[in-house]
Amino acid sequence: MVSERGLQVLRAIVQDYVETQEPVGSKSIVERHAFGVSAATIRNDMALLEDEELIAAPHTSSGRVPTDKGYRVFVNHLAQVRPLSTAQRSAIETFLADPADLDDLMARTVRVLTQLTGQVALAQYPSFARASITHLELVGLGPNRLLVVLVTDAGGVSQRIAVLPVDVDEADVAVLRARLSALITGRAVSDASERVALLRVPSEARPDPALTALAVVIGEELEEFRQEKLVMAGAATLARREQDFRGSIHPLLEAIEEQVTLLRLMSEMVPDEHGLAASIGTENAPFGLGEASIVASDYIAQGGTARLGVMGPTRMDYPSNLAAARAVARYLSRMLEEDETRR
Template identity: 60%
Template sequence: MVSERGLAVLRAIVQDYVSTREPVGSKSIVDKHRFGVSAATIRNDMALLEDEELIAAPHTSSGRVPTDKGYRVFVDQLTDVRPLTSAQRHAVEIFLGASVDIDDVLARTVRALAQLTHQVALIQYPSVSRARIQHLEFVALAPRRVLAVLIADTGVVEQRVVELAVDHDDAVLRTLRDAANDTLAGMPMADAATALPALAERFPDASRPLVTELLASVAGIIGSTRQERLIMAGTANLVRTEHDFTGSIYPIMEAIEEQVELLKLFGEMAAEQHGVVGNRDVSVSIGRENEPFGLAETSVLTTGYGTAGGAIARLGVLGPTRMDYSTNMAAVRAVARYLSRALGDQA
């Protein structure tokens, strides 16, 4: 069992090591922090922390550095998550406020988060398959070419050009649009996909081939959006912290580029909500907790974002375990809040 002073010593070691990247010794702690005890007492506290595997000596006769377990205890005890400065908040608001659509706002958000944290920033693209249909439109481009447009309640707009086997009919397009919106608007995507065949049967035989082709394109749009994906920025930040990793960073880069494992990790973090007391909206997965995903030397911080209807996806940052957790957690939380507000304004 770690004492209150022991936890304070652990916090000092984490903060100093994150700041300097140098192993932290008892004399340094006494000099920098006001514990009111001798260096010998601090050494005893450090010995107990080492027994608990919360800190370790990277070299003989060196200072101590936090272990993954030590970072976990530090994060779970963290209460002083520092908010963004007023200048940072204003910059984020202005930057995101200039967005023109959801693709633009997500691209701007991930860049802003990478700049704020100096880590790899990640945003999970909202899955249309988990959303509801807001509107369907069919736009004639040529006698045998129609643009099918699907708008979801998350703000996502998906479209597909349909090459028809027969000439389109403007009246049929209008009738299909109205019938589709009357039937499908507000319906979850999965339910809408199964409702499409019945919608086609409501049209006369003469227009059935055209209607079937167009509704097949809508089904294709819904099916294609079930593939999860991430938007990222700041991978150069990972290269700049290469010295924080014991081995090559290329496996980490490959895992990030592959995205599959990261998406699995995002899903687990959403379900388990690894977080800190008082800050449960930000999930933190540290070091060996990420080993199943090929990211054993990294920490990942995520939180949900969405509209008033609830979270629709997650955003976060990835970097070495030696990171400024307090500042990064504040940035992740604040940027998620601004993104949710931007999506609400666009809805």
């Protein structure tokens, strides 16, 4: 059992190691922190922390560094999420103001988050599975080419060029638009997908090859709406921070490229009562990311929640990164709520 002072010593070791990047010794703790006890007493506390596998010696020096278990105890019990400065909050508000659309808003969100933290920023898109189709548009681009535009009430927009097996004129396009709009407009994405699927196989009752081709394109786009999606920024920070990782950063780069692993990991993180979550070092080993930590915050969209956060080395400033994720998440939630109200 670690004493209360021992836990405060752990806090000091984590804070000093994150700041200095050097193993922390008892003498420096006495000099930098007001414990009111001798270096010998601090050494005894450090020995107990080491017995509990909360700190470790990276080499034969007297300094110690936090273990992944130590970081977990720090985050769970000792880390105080720091409020952002007025300048930081103003930067978030300015950077996210007046986005062109949802894609622009999400791209700005991860860019501002990586600027605040210096880490790789990740954000799940709001789920469109519960959204409804509000508009379908067909725009002629040529005799047999149409631009298909789908819009949902959650802000999702899809644009795709359909190449038809037959030529169509403006009157044909108007008929196709009317038939398809009547079929899916006002319907939930899942319902619309099922309805369009009925048109994807031509039959004697539906001999229109243009309608069948459009149904295939629209069905594929509706399936995209139902898929989880992740947007990221700041991958270059991994190269600049490579020395902070104990091993190779290649698994992290592969995860960024593939996205599926990161989506699973972020979805499985368990938030606290404030919607904040952290997954640290070896806790990520099942995902092949045992060298990294992820901290995240939930945000509210379309009556549900999604998650944004940052990924970096285990030696990260957890309180500051959690604060940045929370602040950006709150602002994003507010913007999405205001946009929903306007619609």
